[in-house]
Amino acid sequence: MALLEARGVNVRFGGHAAVTDADIDVEVGRVTGLIGPNGAGKTTLFNVLTGLQPCVSGRVSLNGIEITGMAPHDRAQRGLARTFQRLELFGSLTARENLLVAAEIPRRFGAPPAGLTAAQRVDEVVDLVGLGAFVDQRADELTTGHARLLELGRALVTRPKVLLLDEPASGLDADETAYLARLLRELADSGLAVLLVEHDVPLVMQVCRRVYVLDLGKVISVGTPEEIRVDQRVVDAYLGQEVP
Amino acid sequence: MSGEPTVDAGGEVPLIELRDVRAAYGRIEVLHGVDLVVPEGSVFALLGPNGAGKSTTLKVISGQLHATAGSIRLGGHRVNGVSAEDLARAGVCTIPEGRGVFANLTVRENLQMMTFTGSSLRHVEEKAYARFPRLKERRGQLAGTMSGGEQQMLSLARGLATDPALLLLDELSMGLAPLVVEELYGIVAGIAAEGVSILVVEQFARTVLGVADLAGLMLHGRVQRVGSPAELEAELSSAYLGAETGGPR
Amino acid sequence: MEDFITFTILGISLAATYAVAASGLVVTYTTSGIFNFAHGAIGAFGAFAYWQLLDWDVPELPAVAIVLLVVAPAVGWLIERVIMRGLQNVSEVIRIVVPIGLLFGMIALIPIIWDPASNSYVVEPFFGDSKVTIFGAGVRYHQLLTIVVAGVVAVGLRFFLFGTRSGVAMRAVVDDRPLAVLNGSRPDRSSSLSWSLGCSLAALSGILVASILSMEVVTLTFLVVNAYAAAVVGRLASLPRTFLGALILGLLQSYAVGYLRDNPSFLPDDVDLITNLRLAVPVIMLFVVLLAIPHAQLRAHGLIRSREVVPRPDVVRSAIGGVVLVAVVAVVSGFLSGSDLLSWSRGLALALIMLSLVPLIGYGGQISLAPMTFAGLGGFAVARWGDGSVLGLVAAVVLSALVGLLVSLPALRLRGIYLALSTLAFAYFVEKVVFTQRALFPTTALPVERLGPVQGDRAYMIFLAVAFSLVGLLVVWIRLGPFGRRLQAMKDSPAACATLGLNLTRTKMQVFALSAGIAGLGGALLAGVSENMSVEEYFAVQNLPVLLMAVVGGIAYVSGSLVGGLLLASFAIIGQWVPTFEVAGMDGQDLVDDLLLLMPALAGLNLGRNPNGVVNEVGRQLRERRQRREEERVEPPERFASPTSLRHSLDAESLGVDRPFTVEELAVLDRALDLRDLEEELSRGTA
Ligand SMILES: Nc1ncnc2c1ncn2[C@@H]1O[C@H](COP(=O)(O)OP(=O)(O)OP(=O)(O)O)[C@@H](O)[C@H]1O
Ligand SMILES: Nc1ncnc2c1ncn2[C@@H]1O[C@H](COP(=O)(O)OP(=O)(O)OP(=O)(O)O)[C@@H](O)[C@H]1O
């Protein structure tokens, strides 16, 4: 059984079906990809998983426990963390304070590792995502790349079981993207379940073991990167001809 | 101060000419003397890593931020200190980075805002819907509730529909599906073919280099190198874009 | 049955008045992003201008035209130009407070121009008293006209805002001004137009109402408070729904007056619910509507840049600051005469009440317009259960905090202006229903006993300083801890907080209870100053100057509250100092009072330039001064090295002063440290 499971999720905005009967499994120890054209419903699905968007029908369960009706903070308490497509940092706080806020929220499930204070965990994460030089800068003055890394760090500091990333590489330059790829693989290896939404296809192909393709709210294909790459429906709907 | 505008071999005045431009946010200087020449009718790609000052350069050209030193000429006219509104009305079309739409207006009202530069609403709607049929389906939807990519399409529609003389594009490809990026740069090439000069800012090189006539590399608030796309691509992919995932979106 | 028809028709014409007023509010809000508290006052200004023209024998119709097409738009243009244009990228609370400043400005200004003593201002209704009979009820033509005007305004505005490019552009400017510029529209012109239009509508409602109600500024101003309820039904955006709201409100009020006559017989004699409830109908409706508004989904809104500065205070410095404050008060109070002593003590107590807003608004971004109401509950508690023991203060804190918890319930679903309005509605409700109960307040002033050991006026003032310092320290300590960080984070992005696992509901309830508790303590101590808890001091209107001055001082700073409280108290004190004089037949004291009323207004209006408050501004200027000096001092000669470094450490706060130095004080310091000479030396060197 997958750690995070969504079954038959439907979301409608007025007459428009944004997500239709989506089934998704996010498994431990690997990066799962979620790709699809603009407006396919990826962010909407994220919002359903994290509780920011109620769904018309469908079930979401985390670790075997149904979380469908739960408030966002309850889900987060049970180990779900996410980043946002449009940055959602605490702009008036410094980078370090952004991390501290997340680290200091009391956890109901899973006590923090013995002996580590919030500040120490923050330091750990600062090293992990490589924000060292910028920790004392106000978050709204960071460049996009650093801001993305900070949001990733802020999610990590809550010690999640499942990490949902909405276009973490958008706005990163080549070096930063490469760094992110390494980081994602390490995180997965250390036992995290990661769901990655990205338009940077090479990045997705490189780090994901399994990729879901969403189009017009429906899952049109699931498979390994190799399978996805040659799936004609995916090529037509999303990849286009020229992508390797 | 710098003297007369440069005149190139053909006797033409370049459309954009920046000479030793400096600019700052508050007390922090971000541009330390930018020199940039974009010939009329060309597509110029400005590349560089995060925080290099690319967006700031566009802000200076579009009048959103005033240079603290140096000269900015558009079509030979010195435009230091000209307001962004006046430049916009004179045909400088800027598509800003990130959110370029009015979130609380509907798609159609967003298109209506594009008519201040002289086009009629009919014309704007026709052109926008022809390129992006999706927008027509969504014309009554609040722009802020559209997906990231749909918003990007809407903001690019302004570049298409208002027949500008100069188009400034900031990170057009950000958050767009590969197919759409391809398509959009196809459109950009089309706009350029109509004689519009275009300055594109991107972090990734290859997609843009396909349509660009010239490219420049920006680092630490200066344009470090300018060359033909082919020259720069070779240099870039080995030096700066040589990382393992570097590649087109 | 006939009664019913009469009440219905009365209700509808009342509704039409509200509708015109409310639509003006909606228009300014959708086209400028600012909720104009001064709307009614501007309407009053329009009505007086109309009266003036009639007085100059201008016929009715041209007079109306001149007011609506010339005077009001000019006022609107001026307001936009001078005040509102500065309000870009400022926080929500500034956008709420600046119109409050404008409100006070207008209230002060109108009697200066149209002296209430020298004339009785009466305008006749249109068509005089002539009536038609509808279903047996006589209806004035004026009332019918009001209904028609309301309808025309509704349709016209809807078309203008949603059908024309200018209307779209106005809304676009609210959304994203820089982007509007890039589109080639002219945001400045759009804003001017929107304020002109809003003021015209205000004047229109002023003229229509003036003949029905009396031409009194305050009456006309607070008529609009009722219109808020209607505007909120339309969520400050939808005009048709605003009109529906106005209709419901008008009818409810009319039926309430008509049918709710007697108290239920089971109530004791001194408990009056009916009169009070009748008065509170609009407020109750506002509260209910705000609660019924669907819970806004938490939505990610992206990173927002603002000009707001986030203070990072320091416990040690603040503690020293507190000690200095107590010491200064201890010394200064010895030189103050009896009435001044009480006035400045009032200032300290007000500062404590303002302090309650620092965690709530300054850190948490939850805007409350009810600090004085909570203070009133504290005052009541100490009057009731005080008897000079500390238990009274405890009761004050507990009672206010509990009520604060109750009020926080709507806060869980509301943000920004909606939240502010619901707290104001709460304040009015308490004023009308609680503070006027004879069972609770047999007289309008309840005797209050001061805390046992601090009986003398001077001792009490020092006690106030101690209390302020201690609570201030508590607030600073909270800011530096996890809870303060959390509040700040919640202000920036509730959606991110929730997805990190923060229970927003609980956090908001905590901060509301904390704030209400502090306000209750402040109110109890304020009541002790005059040894009287007089209810008027805690009426709903009193919340407005308190919030205004708290923001002027610096809403995110403990020292800002101190500055705000003392400033507010000082206005009354200065009034007494100025000798009475006669100006051209006017009563001098009145004029002085009016001008003094202008002072908070002016202070508030300056916020656009300086949104972080006096304290921050002074600090910033000091820092810049220092920086400039350091830059000038590129290579200071060897022998000046030591005073330079000394100067460096003489930052205001490092001396433990909770208040930065004034320019004069700095000059004194500079002289004392021979820095003047240094400067001269340096400038000679560079020349
Ligand atoms: N609140 C809303 N009201 C109406 N339609 C909405 C709303 N939110 C999203 N939509 C629509 O639902 C669809 C799915 O949007 P979503 O943001 O999930 O797309 P996405 O896959 O994340 O796309 P992108 O890659 O461009 O970010 C879009 O067509 C969007 O316009
Ligand atoms: N509004 C602002 N206030 C203060 N500093 C800013 C502001 N905008 C940008 N900066 C700073 O200016 C520098 C250059 O920023 P700019 O946005 O021009 O970079 P860029 O090359 O466009 O980078 P990116 O690829 O991230 O968009 C950065 O260091 C950034 O932190």
Ligand SMILES: [Mg+2]
């Ligand atoms: Mg998305």
Ligand SMILES: [Mg+2]
């Ligand atoms: Mg940029």
